[in-house]
Amino acid sequence: MNEKIKFARQFIQALPHAVSLGMKLEELEEGIAVISMPYDEKLIGDPETGVVHGGAVSALMDTCCGAAVMSHPSNPAGTATIDLRIEYLRAATPGQTITTRAHCYHVTRSVAFVRATAVDEDSDNPVASATGTFTVEDKG
């Protein structure tokens, strides 16, 4: 594992908000990140059905997209979200872990472009998809 990925891995695993949501970094390679978030009652957004709040899925998507950017070979180090759009395709099944896979598919000198998908245990049937742009740190 190269130094940059190692640093990104440590950095992502230490994000306080990600830790408090129970996120776990599953995979990190050049421009691709996989992060999971186990079901927890504190994440419920609809008390009647027990479905996880969209905001928690947003946080998972944002973390995963940021991780994909950090691990990309042409990005020097840190990053910040410029914009992130999430589409909620269906309600995640209560009780199931949500797993996100993000791909940083293009990087310019100043902007990184990312796409992500979130699934629960029914992995053929995504619960949400996201597209985002992120900052690329100045090499100057």
Next chain:
Amino acid sequence: MSKRPRPEPVQVVKQRRDAVLNALVTGVPYIQFLGVEFERRGDELTTVMPFKDALIGNPLLPALHGGATAAFLEVTAIITLSWTSIWEDMESGVLDVSDPDNVVLPRLPKTIDFTVDYLRSGLPRDAYARAQIVRSGRRYASVRVEAWQDNRSRPYAAATGHFVMPKKPA
């Protein structure tokens, strides 16, 4: 000539509105987890997300996690939308508020999509947000939200979202 009915005593009005808002918000565990609070002035809601360490994303700066900000904006949009859609029934008495601990509310709107613009880095301090309902129809609604920290005129994040409204009982 019919006389205008005597206005309700102020405490009756406030109690009813606060009870409904409370019922709307306390039932959602994720709102409690984030620690989001609601301030009401008449029908206008301002949400507050008091700073705490668990909201930090980048500990080196430190800055609020983009996900915490996104969630804060989405909570503001959903609750404001739901609050606005039940206002009339609440005021006219259609909504039964006789037992403030057991107010039966309609289901919450469901998010179709949500787009967040991160305008400035979120500082490690309290954040505030207000939502504006751009359009709310029978089935769909479009909402804009803005969040700020120190200066109302310098938002640190803004969002647009679309929602499916709960079906009204026939």
